[in-house]
Amino acid sequence: MTVFGLESGFMLVVELVLLAVKVFTFVNSLLWSSESYTAAGKLTKxxxxxxxxxxLAVQVLMPGGxxxxxxxxxxxxxxxxxADVRPALSNLTRRR
Known part of the structure; x- marks a missing residue:
């Protein structure tokens, strides 16, 4: 295995991890109500x-890695x- 093969394999792993993060954050942003964002003092839903x-669209559609x-x-x-919005939104729900 060459250095270039290792580099391309590493970049593929990084790209897949970042894609998973962006899919998770996008789906998670859709799960909260608009009122939750306002109550947390964050940007709107x-x-x-x-x-x-x-x-997510840029990650999937645009080349450049x-x-x-x-x-x-x-x-x-x-x-x-x-790091900021999701914890603020989750603090709004009452824990038992």
Whole structure:
């Protein structure tokens, strides 16, 4: 196995992991109600759904791999959703 084979295999794994993250964040953003986003003090549900949906579309439709500039921007948005918005939304539900 050559270095280029290892690199392409690693990039494929990274791209698949980022695709899974973007699919998860997009689906998760659709599961919460619009009122939840407002109560948490975050962007609206349509705004997050559009941002994460565009990120998913860019990942799937545009070539350039996971390190293209547009893909990096939407990857950061997905991680912001995971780190900031999703915990704020989940804190709104009452735990038993």
């Amino acid at each position: 349509p705004a997050w759904s559009i941002i994460l949906g565009l990120g 996971p390190i293209s500039l547009l893909n990096l921007v939407f990857t950061i948005a997905a991680f912001v959703y995971l």
